[in-house]
Amino acid sequence: MENLETRGISLPRLGLGTFRMQGDVCRAAVESALGLGYRHIDTAEMYGNEDAIGAAIAASHVARKDLHVTTKVWHENLAPDAIRRAFDASLKKLKLDHVDLYLVHWPSKSMKLPAVFETLMKLNQEGRTRAIGVANFNLALLKTVVEEIKAPIACNQIEYHVMLDQTRVAKYLAAKSIPLVAYCPLAQGRAASDATLMAIGRKHGASAAQVALKWLLDQERRARKASRPISMR
Numbered sequence: 645m646e647n648l649e650t651r652g653i654s655l656p657r658l659g660l661g662t663f664r665m666q667g668d669v670c671r672a673a674v675e676s677a678l679g680l681g682y683r684h685i686d687t688a689e690m691y692g693n694e695d696a697i698g699a700a701i702a703a704s705h706v707a708r709k710d711l712h713v714t715t716k717v718w719h720e721n722l723a724p725d726a727i728r729r730a731f732d733a734s735l736k737k738l739k740l741d742h743v744d745l746y747l748v749h750w751p752s753k754s755m756k757l758p759a760v761f762e763t764l765m766k767l768n769q770e771g772r773t774r775a776i777g778v779a780n781f782n783l784a785l786l787k788t789v790v791e792e793i794k795a796p797i798a799c800n801q802i803e804y805h806v807m808l809d810q811t812r813v814a815k816y817l818a819a820k821s822i823p824l825v826a827y828c829p830l831a832q833g834r835a836a837s838d839a840t841l842m843a844i845g846r847k848h849g850a851s852a853a854q855v856a857l858k859w860l861l862d863q864e865r866r867a868r869k870a871s872r873p874i875s876m877r
C-alpha cells in the first residue's frame with residue numbers, strides 16, 4: 645500500500661479506524677484487517693479499545709516495523725503530568741514500547757499549547773512516540789502550533805469526506821507539507837448509500853463507499869501535486 649512520508653514516519657494512506665469498536669469485536673476486526681493487509685491502525689485512549697488492539701497486534705504475525713499505530717490523548721488530559729499518565733496507560737494497553745504517532749485528540753479551552761508540545765516532544769525524544777500531531781485543530785490553532793510554537797506536527801486528523809468541504813485547512817496544511825488525515829471518510833455511513841456516488845460506482849463496477857474513499861485519496865494526491873510536484877508518485 646502507498647505510504648505518506650511525514651516527519652520521519654511512513655504512514656500507510658489507508659488505515660483502519662476503530663472508534664465505537666470494543667472488546668472481542670474490536671480485536672476480531674483488527675485481526676481481520678491485519679490479515680487483509682492493513683498496516684495502519686488508528687485508536688485513542690477515549691475509544692476504550694487499546695487493550696483489544698494490543699491483543700490483536702500481539703496475536704498477529706506482522707512485524708512491528710511494518711505496522712503503523714496512532715493513538716491520541718483526550719482533551720481532559722492535556723496537563724503535562726496527565727499527558728504522561730495517559731501515554732503510559734495507552735502504551736501498556738497496546739502492549740507496545742512505542743507508538744508511531746501520538747495526537748492531541750481535541751483542543752481544550754484550558755490547554756497550554758507550549759507545555760503540551762514540550763511534553764509531546766519529550767516523549768518523541770525518548771523514542772516512545774516516533775512522531776506527534778494533532779486532531780480537530782482549526783486554522784487559527786494550527787497557525788499557533790506551526791508558526792509560533794513551531795511544533796513538528798506530522799498531521800492534522802480532521803473530519804473530511806465527499807460531503808464536507810475543508811478547503812481552507814487543507815490548503816494551509818498543503819502549503820506547510822503537513823498531511824491531512826481524514827476521518828469519517830464515509831460521512832458516518834451516509835456516503836455508502838448516496839445516490840450520486842452509487843451512480844458513479846455503477847459506471848466503474850465499484851460501491852458508493854469505494855467511490856468515496858477513492859475521492860479522498862485523489863484529493864490528497866492533488867494537494868501534494870500542487871505543493872510538491874517533485875514528490876508525486
Ligand SMILES: NC(=O)c1ccc[n+]([C@@H]2O[C@H](COP(=O)([O-])OP(=O)(O)OC[C@H]3O[C@@H](n4cnc5c(N)ncnc54)[C@H](OP(=O)(O)O)[C@@H]3O)[C@@H](O)[C@H]2O)c1
Nearest residue numbers: 661662663686779780801827828829830831832833836853
Ligand atoms: N480524531 C477524531 O476526533 C475522530 C473522530 C471520529 C472518527 N475518527 C476516526 O475515523 C474513523 C472512521 O470514522 P467513523 O467510523 O465515525 O465514520 P465513517 O468511516 O465515515 O463511517 C462508518 C459508518 O459507515 C457505515 N458503513 C456503511 N457502509 C459501509 C461500507 N461499505 N464500508 C464501511 N462502512 C460502511 C458503517 O456501518 P457499520 O457500523 O455497520 O460497519 C459505520 O457506521 C474512526 O473509527 C476513528 O478512528 C476520528
